[in-house]
Amino acid sequence: MTSPIHVNSEIGKLKTVMLKRPDVEVENFTPDMMERLLFDDIPYLPIAQKEHDNFADTLRQNGTEVLYLEQLSAEAIDAGGDELKNSFLEQMLTESGYAMGATHDALKEYLLSLSTQDMVNKIMGGVRKDELDFVPSDLVSAAEENDYPFLMDPMPNLYFTRDPAASIGDGLSINHMTFAARQRESLFMETIIKYHPRFANKGLNVWRDRNHDTRIEGGDELVLSDHVLAIGVSQRTSANAIEDIARNLFRDSKFDKVIAIKIPHNHAMMHLDTVFTMINTDQFTVHPGILGEGGHIDTWTITPGKGDGELKLDHRTDLKQVLKDALGLDDLDLIPTGNGDPIISGREQWNDGSNTLAIAPGVVVTYNRNYVSNELLRKHGLKVIDVLSSELSRGRGGPRCMSMPLVREDL
Numbered sequence: 001m002t003s004p005i006h007v008n009s010e011i012g013k014l015k016t017v018m019l020k021r022p023d024v025e026v027e028n029f030t031p032d033m034m035e036r037l038l039f040d041d042i043p044y045l046p047i048a049q050k051e052h053d054n055f056a057d058t059l060r061q062n063g064t065e066v067l068y069l070e071q072l073s074a075e076a077i078d079a080g081g082d083e084l085k086n087s088f089l090e091q092m093l094t095e096s097g098y099a100m101g102a103t104h105d106a107l108k109e110y111l112l113s114l115s116t117q118d119m120v121n122k123i124m125g126g127v128r129k130d131e132l133d134f135v136p137s138d139l140v141s142a143a144e145e146n147d148y149p150f151l152m153d154p155m156p157n158l159y160f161t162r163d164p165a166a167s168i169g170d171g172l173s174i175n176h177m178t179f180a181a182r183q184r185e186s187l188f189m190e191t192i193i194k195y196h197p198r199f200a201n202k203g204l205n206v207w208r209d210r211n212h213d214t215r216i217e218g219g220d221e222l223v224l225s226d227h228v229l230a231i232g233v234s235q236r237t238s239a240n241a242i243e244d245i246a247r248n249l250f251r252d253s254k255f256d257k258v259i260a261i262k263i264p265h266n267h268a269m270m271h272l273d274t275v276f277t278m279i280n281t282d283q284f285t286v287h288p289g290i291l292g293e294g295g296h297i298d299t300w301t302i303t304p305g306k307g308d309g310e311l312k313l314d315h316r317t318d319l320k321q322v323l324k325d326a327l328g329l330d331d332l333d334l335i336p337t338g339n340g341d342p343i344i345s346g347r348e349q350w351n352d353g354s355n356t357l358a359i360a361p362g363v364v365v366t367y368n369r370n371y372v373s374n375e376l377l378r379k380h381g382l383k384v385i386d387v388l389s390s391e392l393s394r395g396r397g398g399p400r401c402m403s404m405p406l407v408r409e410d411l
């Protein structure tokens with residue numbers, strides 16, 4: 001029987017993927033909440049959904065099975081029965097700031113009155129104060145900002161399923177994420193892996209779980225081959241989390257090399273996959289803005305050291321040669337976002353022109369708005385399938401960010 005998670009590359013034919021269809025969470029907030037929620041604008045939901053359906057249909061038409069996070073979550077909770085519904089809710093309320101007390105009780109009663117799917121959708125979409133017939137009389141509520149409209153914040157970044165967890169080999173990392181706006185997200189994936197009949201008790205390896213203080217996000221985790229990973233040292237992923245997952249992988253899996261790549265720590269380039277993706281056996285997209293003079297960038301190739309848990313580091317700055325050595329390639333094509341034009345590459349990277357999703361070697365799904373980068377990819381021999389992107393791109397993520405591959409064919 002094949003494993004429900006099997007990902008040994010960035011580019012093998014995509015067989016199964018998990019998406020989240022954007023719903024009320026992407027418009028259930030005000031402009032002054034945007035920065036904290038990691039959004040640059042408030043999308044127009046009907047169009048965002050239309051664009052997302054276009055993305056999902058494109059994947060299906062190309063032979064990919066599409067699963068949805070929101071459905072898997074409800075199915076997993078139902079599979080665990082009332083006991084799981086209760087413990088899931090307790091954990092979610094605790095992580096939302098209500099470990100106990102009158103507001104905890106009122107929220108719990110409200111959420112438990114809903115069907116499991118509605119409860120999941122409500123948690124994802126956010127709970128406003130005026131939805132509950134409840135006036136808190138405790139000090140915590142009295143002392144807090146009165147005009148804040150939410151009891152539980154919406155989770156607008158859920159449609160970027162790439163980040164809360166990352167498939168690696170026949171397993172995954174379930175991630176402790178950087179910002180509070182996203183930290184609750186990985187509880188859904190943890191619940192799915194533990195309780196959904198498709199995933200539970202199937203021998204899946206959790207290379208690193210969410211119970212950590214150090215942070216890592218899936219947009220930084222790239223599976224370059226069946227034994228090499230690249231991981232961004234970024235705004236969202238810390239060096240100590242990379243060391244931790246490298247130790248676990250070296251001990252328990254066939255992965256024996258992790259290339260840590262240091263990228264600028266800012267919002268436009270928050271993850272490695274916003275500036276660098278693998279799209280064919282010997283082709284990558286790269287945003288020229290991450291490369292210093294002469295195309296240099298800090299990389300550390302990490303391999304197992306001599307002693308138990310020891311790591312060996314090799315610091316180099318010639319990304320192209322580092323990749324060629326790690327992947328055993330004679331040559332390699334690094335394709336610059338926006339064709340390297342200073343205005344176009346900046347603009348198209350901002351709109352996720354580097355964030356391509358390979359659905360087979362040399363076949364990529366991209367946003368249609370990045371037409372200069374798309375044309376260049378075609379010139380370099382890639383098959384480019386571009387999808388609608390006006391509203392989806394407002395969340396600062398592209399096709400790779402919006403998809404969590406669960407199964408890819410081996411190369």
Ligand SMILES: NC(=O)NCCC[C@H](N)C(=O)O
Binds near residue numbers: 039
């Ligand atoms: N892998 C990715 O780069 N994901 C995009 C995440 C965008 C989201 N607004 C965030 O800031 O986390």
